[in-house]
Amino acid sequence: MFDGLLEMSWWRFLIVALVLTHITIASVTIFLHRHQAHRALDLGPLPSHFFRFWLWLTTGMVTKEWAAIHRKHHAKCETVDDPHSPQILGINRVLWGGVFLYVKEAHNAETLARYGHGTPDDWMERHVYSANPKSGILICLALNMLLFGIVPGAVLWIIQVVWIPFWAAGVINGVGHFWGYRNYASADAARNILPIGIFIGGEELHNNHHTYATSAKLSSKWYEFDIGWMYIRVLEMLGQAKVKKRAPTAKLGGVRPSIDLTTLQAVITHRYDVLARYVSSARQVASEEFLRLKMSAREGKRFRRLLGQDASMLDPAAREQLSPLLARSERLDKIVAMRCELEALWERSSATHEQLVKQLQDWIARAEASGIRQLEEFSFNLRRYAV
Numbered sequence: 001m002f003d004g005l006l007e008m009s010w011w012r013f014l015i016v017a018l019v020l021t022h023i024t025i026a027s028v029t030i031f032l033h034r035h036q037a038h039r040a041l042d043l044g045p046l047p048s049h050f051f052r053f054w055l056w057l058t059t060g061m062v063t064k065e066w067a068a069i070h071r072k073h074h075a076k077c078e079t080v081d082d083p084h085s086p087q088i089l090g091i092n093r094v095l096w097g098g099v100f101l102y103v104k105e106a107h108n109a110e111t112l113a114r115y116g117h118g119t120p121d122d123w124m125e126r127h128v129y130s131a132n133p134k135s136g137i138l139i140c141l142a143l144n145m146l147l148f149g150i151v152p153g154a155v156l157w158i159i160q161v162v163w164i165p166f167w168a169a170g171v172i173n174g175v176g177h178f179w180g181y182r183n184y185a186s187a188d189a190a191r192n193i194l195p196i197g198i199f200i201g202g203e204e205l206h207n208n209h210h211t212y213a214t215s216a217k218l219s220s221k222w223y224e225f226d227i228g229w230m231y232i233r234v235l236e237m238l239g240q241a242k243v244k245k246r247a248p249t250a251k252l253g254g255v256r257p258s259i260d261l262t263t264l265q266a267v268i269t270h271r272y273d274v275l276a277r278y279v280s281s282a283r284q285v286a287s288e289e290f291l292r293l294k295m296s297a298r299e300g301k302r303f304r305r306l307l308g309q310d311a312s313m314l315d316p317a318a319r320e321q322l323s324p325l326l327a328r329s330e331r332l333d334k335i336v337a338m339r340c341e342l343e344a345l346w347e348r349s350s351a352t353h354e355q356l357v358k359q360l361q362d363w364i365a366r367a368e369a370s371g372i373r374q375l376e377e378f379s380f381n382l383r384r385y386a387v
Contacts, residue, residue, distance in 0.1 A: 068116035098169030202228035
């Protein structure tokens with residue numbers, strides 16, 4: 001029962017398990033996620049088909065189903081139509097039952113029809129991968145038992161089968177929208193779980209991804225490492241991948257004496273970086289006000305959390321919590337109000353360029369005259385953004 005074609009010690013068996021599951025993680029993040037769902041890169045036929053075959057063999061997932069469910073998640077994020085939002089369904093349900101939410105949505109014909117476009121539809125997909133999704137994992141079980149023995153092979157197979165449902169459907173979709181740090185105030189609750197995206201192929205950098213969903217690279221800070229991006233670069237050097245989109249890098253030049261259309265375009269292009277810097281400045285103001293008002297650490301922590309959220313994400317209860325505090329501090333009231341006005345610059349699609357330039361000019365003028373040092377410094381740097 002313990003003897004297969006390959007004899008190995010327990011620690012070698014552990015290494016094999018980690019390598020095989022890591023290949024599966026790489027297949028999900030490179031092929032399903034960045035290539036299929038978001039079209040952030042093109043893949044050559046060799047890696048593309050290998051990833052598709054490997055996922056059929058080890059997970060039984062269908063490309064069209066995965067891509068459609070993920071696209072719907074982005075389109076309906078943190079709403080009742082989101083297939084797996086812990087903000088709506090609760091962290092425990094998504095973390096421990098994410099796979100059941102996935103299976104339920106995979107049977108939604110409307111989701112597949114609306115969001116599943118552009119996925120593979122060749123002979124292999126129609127007659128093998130989509131037609132017989134469970135056959136792959138049964139073949140995987142037989143191969144594992146043949147190579148490693150009945151018991152070790154079955155154990156390895158169980159690990160392979162539950163790896164993606166737990167780490168992707170549970171941890172990324174659950175924890176990634178509930179706990180962690182945020183580089184950007186994206187219009188959802190997405191968070192980076194860890195700055196080192198190795199264990200789950202870079203998917204731990206979830207806030208970065210939701211901010212720039214079509215970027216092939218998920219890391220954005222110097223201390224963040226996205227191993228999936230490293231693999232993509234290797235494939236690119238081998239001529240088997242072509243990156244189509246990357247998150248824009250904020251460019252700061254000289255201070256512009258006047259605010260014009262170029263300034264507006266630069267601010268809108270780098271709006272997530274602009275907002276992240278604004279939140280950082282606002283938190284400095286908040287820390288000073290908390291000391292002056294002698295607020296408790298708990299109150300301060302709650303306010304900082306609310307300040308880091310997109311205004312549209314604040315529910316009535318959160319807004320009610322903010323109201324008494326803002327009434328006590330004119331400075332806090334100003335930084336919250338001016339943040340909403342700043343976000344409105346890139347949300348007003350009906351306004352003309354001339355109107356938006358005038359609104360930006362007015363915003364910067366009021367920030368520089370606010371008497372709040374952090375706002376004055378922020379408005380000064382706002383003049384430095386370049387396209």
